[in-house]
Amino acid sequence: MSSSPTPQARTALIERRTRLQRGIASLRGIQATYTPTALQELRKSAIMTPLDTAQAIVEDIPLLAPTALVGLGYAVPSDLLNVEIEFRHAQLRTSLADLQNQLFVKSRLITQKNLHARHQGATTRARGLLEVNQGKINQHVAKYRGAWEALKRGYGNNEALVLHCKLQDKDVVCLGDDVSTAGARIQGLLGQGANIPAPITTGSRASVSWIWMGLESADSAALGAVMAEAVRVEFCKAYARVRRWDEETKLLVEEQRRILVTFRWEAEEWERAVVEGTEPDAEGRNAYAHRQAYIRRQMAASFQETWATPLLPAKRRRRHVVEEPTEGEYGDAPMNFDGEGDALEGEVDPR
Amino acid sequence: MAIGITEHDVRNKIALQEAKDEESGVVPIHDISPSGFIATILELEEQQYVTP
Numbered sequence: 001m002s003s004s005p006t007p008q009a010r011t012a013l014i015e016r017r018t019r020l021q022r023g024i025a026s027l028r029g030i031q032a033t034y035t036p037t038a039l040q041e042l043r044k045s046a047i048m049t050p051l052d053t054a055q056a057i058v059e060d061i062p063l064l065a066p067t068a069l070v071g072l073g074y075a076v077p078s079d080l081l082n083v084e085i086e087f088r089h090a091q092l093r094t095s096l097a098d099l100q101n102q103l104f105v106k107s108r109l110i111t112q113k114n115l116h117a118r119h120q121g122a123t124t125r126a127r128g129l130l131e132v133n134q135g136k137i138n139q140h141v142a143k144y145r146g147a148w149e150a151l152k153r154g155y156g157n158n159e160a161l162v163l164h165c166k167l168q169d170k171d172v173v174c175l176g177d178d179v180s181t182a183g184a185r186i187q188g189l190l191g192q193g194a195n196i197p198a199p200i201t202t203g204s205r206a207s208v209s210w211i212w213m214g215l216e217s218a219d220s221a222a223l224g225a226v227m228a229e230a231v232r233v234e235f236c237k238a239y240a241r242v243r244r245w246d247e248e249t250k251l252l253v254e255e256q257r258r259i260l261v262t263f264r265w266e267a268e269e270w271e272r273a274v275v276e277g278t279e280p281d282a283e284g285r286n287a288y289a290h291r292q293a294y295i296r297r298q299m300a301a302s303f304q305e306t307w308a309t310p311l312l313p314a315k316r317r318r319r320h321v322v323e324e325p326t327e328g329e330y331g332d333a334p335m336n337f338d339g340e341g342d343a344l345e346g347e348v349d350p351r
Numbered sequence: 352m353a354i355g356i357t358e359h360d361v362r363n364k365i366a367l368q369e370a371k372d373e374e375s376g377v378v379p380i381h382d383i384s385p386s387g388f389i390a391t392i393l394e395l396e397e398q399q400y401v402t403p
Contacts, residue, residue: 016401019398020395020399023394023395023398024395026391027391027392027395030388030391033380034380034381058399059399060399063392063399065389065392065393065396066389079385080385083365083385083386083389086365087361087389087393089356089361090356090357090358090361091358093356094358135402136402138402139400139401142400143400146400
């Protein structure tokens with residue numbers, strides 16, 4: 001809850017606690033029939049903890065499910081235990097799916113906030129939405145962990161029998177999204193000093209958390225066999241990104257070539273303006289034209305020199321192999337940047 | 352997204368089994384069936400996780 005709850009929120013909390021209290025009270029009645037050892041344990045812990053501290057918050061009261069009793073060393077009817085184990089496995093599945101969902105929402109909310117929320121009002125509202133969403137994430141994480149721990153106890157503390165991964169804090173991450181990875185890329189290009197917000201989520205270089213691979217593939221044997229839909233989406237995005245940047249680099253090389261060609265052509269145009277004549281201002285006009293031509297050639301030379309040094313250090317440079325689309329896949333022929341192009345006549349007027 | 356067997360599926364399956372058992376003459380020891388008992392515990396547990 002936020003630091004200063006409204007009376008409304010406070011009432012909701014009290015009501016929820018009362019409902020929970022009543023539910024637990026009626027549960028104790030059923031436990032008397034099914035697992036009397038639970039009541040035995042409760043009496044024991046009540047004796048062990050003094051009365052004033054026994055006024056526990058209702059959220060923290062142990063419910064003493066069959067697996068918890070097994071963990072405490074009590075005997076529990078095996079059919080009850082099996083029913084709980086079956087339920088717990090289902091809980092792992094649903095909580096993980098819910099968690100994926102909520103994390104996806106989170107990444108979208110962050111994108112939305114970064115792109116569109118400006119000034120205090122909108123930022124606070126976006127923050128509030130994120131906070132609500134985070135509460136739900138925490139809830140699903142708690143459910144997964146609770147179910148996982150219960151299964152572990154149910155299988156006699158043998159983690160291997162649970163078959164599914166333990167959920168660590170580092171596993172609870174969103175899939176990388178466009179905004180964050182673009183930030184990381186620019187950061188890489190401009191160096192650490194560049195003032196670009198750090199990526200919020202795992203970048204394109206990080207490996208994807210197992211939670212996105214789906215529960216069935218969590219054990220290493222089946223890993224890779226099943227790929228969650230979300231991962232496929234992420235793959236497509238990354239692939240599209242690589243393709244786009246690859247095209248960008250090709251275009252850049254062509255742009256550089258054209259710049260040099262243009263400068264050379266402009267210089268020649270200026271030199272053509274030099275006239276053999278005896279008009280009174282011929283000398284001045286020729287000097288001006290020569291100067292202009294000289295400037296163009298200098299600029300071309302300086303660009304050529306700048307471009308000769310690579311932008312990235314050698315170890316960072318990678319050769320991306322991107323498959324060309326097969327002909328006719330997109331209905332048009334691939335662009336061709338090879339060979340000397342025309343010098344864009346008529347586009348630049350030097351005079 | 353396909354997530355496999357959910358809690359509802361499990362509950363449904365076990366409830367069917369329990370109904371069949373009762374038809375064949377098994378006397379229940381409580382008004383609430385074993386699966387209902389476990390489901391109650393899990394529901395309460397989820398309520399404990401709620402962050403306001």
